[in-house]
Amino acid sequence: QLVESGGGSVQTGGSLRLSCAASGDAQNSYCMGWFRQPPGKEREGIAILDSDGSTEYADSVKDRFSVSRENAGNTLYLQMNNLKPEDTAIYFCAADGNALLPQFCRLTAYDYNYWGQGIQVTVTS
Numbered sequence: 001q002l003v004e005s006g007g008g009s010v011q012t013g014g015s016l017r018l019s020c021a022a023s024g025d026a027q028n029s030y031c032m033g034w035f036r037q038p039p040g041k042e043r044e045g046i047a048i049l050d051s052d053g054s055t056e057y058a059d060s061v062k063d064r065f066s067v068s069r070e071n072a073g074n075t076l077y078l079q080m081n082n083l084k085p086e087d088t089a090i091y092f093c094a095a096d097g098n099a100l101l102p103q104f105c106r107l108t109a110y111d112y113n114y115w116g117q118g119i120q121v122t123v124t125s
Contacts (some may be wrong), residue, residue: 001026002093007119014083016121020076020093026114027074029095031105033112034067034078036089036121043092045107047078052102061087083123090118 006018018034026032033048046058047067055067066079076093094112099105 002095002114002116004091004093004116004119007091007121009122009124010083012084012123012125014123015079015081016083017080018078018091018093018119018121020078020116022074022076022093022095025097026095029097029114030099030102031096031111032069032076033094033096033105033107034065034076035092035094035109035112036087037092037118038086038089043109045109048105048107049076050102050105054102054105056105056107058107080121083121085123085125087121087123089121091121092116092118 001024003021030051035045037043046061048056049067064082068077093116095114096112
């Protein structure tokens with residue numbers, strides 16, 4: 001129900017835009033977001049967007065990444081600018097189908113029950 005696209009390899013300072021096509025129950029979730037898992041590390045939340053339009057970002061990507069959603073609600077985007085080698089990771093789109101209200105959305109992977117398959121982003125120096 002969540003399918004990511006747009007990953008790849010880019011040089012330091014470059015940009016990429018990830019897309020996440022949502023369908024079914026995932027599309028109707030109050031909370032959707034992007035997570036990533038660097039090599040050998042745990043999955044971390046980097047950006048979320050609730051159905052009211054509020055966003056939250058991890059400090060490591062604030063002012064460089066931007067999360068948005070098309071008006072129809074079935075595609076979530078992550079615009080990534082000024083990419084750094086430490087941004088190299090598998091990126092996942094996720095939706096929290098259990099949230100009762102938009103204000104309960106958090107950057108915590110444990111909360112999310114719908115996940116995409118993940119897509120590789122590699123930043124070379």
